[in-house]
Amino acid sequence: MRTVVARAAAPRRYLMCPPTYFRVTYSINPWMDPGKPVDLPLALTQWEDLRDRYLSLGHTVEELDPHPDLPDMVFAANGATVVDGRVLGARFAHPERSAEAAVHTEWFRAHGFTEVREPEHINEGEGDFAATASWLLAGRGFRSSPLSHPEAQEFFGRPVVGLDLVDPRYYHLDTALCVLDGDEVMYYPGAFSPGSRAVLRRLFPDALIAEEEDAAALGLNAVSDGRHVLLPQAAVGLFGPLRERGYEPIGMDLGELLKGGGSVKCCTLELRC
Template identity: 40%
Template sequence: MATPTMPPDPRGPRPRLLMCPPDHFGIEYEINPWMDVTQGSDAAIARRQWQALREAVVALGAEVELLEPAAGLPDLVFTANAGLVFRGLFLPSRFRFGVRQGESPLFERWAREHGFEVVPLPEGMYFEGAGDALFCGETLFAGYRFRSDVRGHQWVGERLGVSVLPLELVDPRFYHLDTCFCPIAPDAAIYYPGAFDEYGRSVIRDQVPRLAEVSAEEAASFSCNAVVVGRTVVLNRGAPKLAATLGAMGFDTRPLEFSEFIKSGGSAKCLTLRLDGEEAAAWKSSPAAG
């Protein structure tokens, strides 16, 4: 007897996210202003916060795939830094700091085992994946200075055949682009102006028609580091002004606690990697495109 096939989902394909359980997460070194090895993190609370995020995105319709955690790699939990997915390609990160470079072989192996074509960047370039490279519409917005470099972004743009807009990050607290900029639709994004120089701010304002500006106070609670599933934005609790702005723009918000991960310089977006691609093609078949 033939197995019946499910009818196609009228909402389009489900978003696919990669996450890594925080079994070995902790503050074991300091590579950004948020990290303090003397403060540490609470493993039990971190586990609950991670699980709440996983449950929230699944409830919103996303499919979550898991990477096995590894001892000695406490930041492996931040899968956004694994690389950049573009259609069937996976461009793995080249981390600036040696303490994170051990993550790359694990991310690359996972990608190959799951059918992606792995395309490494040339030696001598720094590129930290979807932490610093985010599509808004058909343009790749690329943060540089603290982790990634312009040469890496240029190579990525040429390899993928897409337009790249480099944006210099000027505040070390917002060392990755995804800590201060979050596309929420092909023509809309959340951003914190203070993380960019005047040129970067002008580029964003010129290129993104609808912007939800975040205050300095709410930016410090990592409210820009959000996960978008359809028309719902999952973000750190403590950003009521941003939530009101997003509501006026037609988006729902799902505030959650990420206190333990903020101690390491990450929040919701850092804990996920879009496997169906960060590019605009993912939105064209998504409820968020409406």
């Protein structure tokens, strides 16, 4: 029997962007269908529920002003990666989102971040970079360039571990893997190449392994503060295993934002200072 660990939540600082102009008028991932209209008032209510839950848990939420020509800005996690107060900006793979990068960079420079790097190579922020206590995990295969990995390693001074994504439904690392606390993660093996699965088993032998049904509900697009894990409420198979490990899962309904291919984590950029 697994011993339940007493977990402690650490106050976090997050950057979010309200879905004021969110819509699905193009398709750049398998979740997006322009034929399925977005209920914008509902999307805003769902986003506000997530923001308010963070605040109720004692976290700080900064807000990025939305732009009418950038409907995917609600997925703020893609705009940068922040580690030790250093900011590696994004360079988007698709032209539909490319202008978001400058908006994020301007926000960081205007809010006291002095070490801000505009990247040379394509990366989509925390969509494909996930920081554990020991490593920076880095996805590739659909969006981010493998060349972004050494760039991040040089900038952050942290060892970067590249992971190959092979299922287009899990086009970003944050749809297939979530950092829970320290070097503890949960992930869906089917999203990764055989070699990357072997690397994950070696690095995280005690990881929580998600089943296909929960991964397909974007259950791994989650945010943990070390105790509470906010995740899509439809990923019911993850709630019990998380509780067994001492976490408190909190189900969130972001069904309207799922129409754009994102959920809890996609809406949340962590400001690690």
